[in-house]
Amino acid sequence: MKKAQKNDRPDELRPEYDWSKLKGGVRGKYAPRCKAGSNLVLLSPDVAPYFRDEASVNHALRSLIGVVKAQFRQAH
Numbered sequence: 001m002k003k004a005q006k007n008d009r010p011d012e013l014r015p016e017y018d019w020s021k022l023k024g025g026v027r028g029k030y031a032p033r034c035k036a037g038s039n040l041v042l043l044s045p046d047v048a049p050y051f052r053d054e055a056s057v058n059h060a061l062r063s064l065i066g067v068v069k070a071q072f073r074q075a076h
Contacts, residue, residue, distance in 0.1 A: 043051065051057045 043057070051060070
């Protein structure tokens, strides 16, 4: 038989929350999505004006990757 865990933390839920609406939640519902991760990157304010959308950022990075690869091949 499992021992009951002692909960030393005080109840942090605000009194104005309606307990009846909090029933039926699913623990870890979004855990797989979170575990998969994401590649969101925040551009610095001085850089952001140079890119109008996601495609322009990706195009610039792919160009840079090409330059880095070419320099790496020349060095070795």
